[in-house]
Amino acid sequence: MSENEHMLAVRSRINDLAAKAKTPEGLTEAEKAERADLRQEFLANFREGMRSQIEMLQVIDKDGKEVTPEKVKQIQRDKGLRDD
Template identity: 65%
Template sequence: MISKELLNRINELAHKAKAEGLTELEEVERKDLRQKYLKEFRAGFRQQVESLQVFDKQGKEVTPEKVRNIQRERGLRND
């Protein structure tokens, strides 16, 4: 989960960059924070996708086999 402190610091640096510019250290920090944010975002998104089940209009499950296997490995599926 992405922390509020991380988002707040990213936003502080963004506002400062627009208003007066950043020092070299702040630019490095901003880059690192962005990478951390993207890593956490991707992990959360992946977790959501891997826990989804897809059904067609007739109610038959059509979840891709790759996702089913991941769900089985994580104990989210009994079939």
């Protein structure tokens, strides 16, 4: 199973548990624990993806000059993504 397929399965299971939580029977303690674990996994994956996108960011102003924040430039240099 690819990472994307895995995360789709995680999201689907979170949604299933959310729907069940709204029913009169609610969630068992085991399901509540599973939901918490799945949420943590989903958020960690989301944060990593967002971090990766930001680290690849290059900001150009309206005059065509690069104005990428220095912190982002340094991260890119550390990862070998920049030569300057």
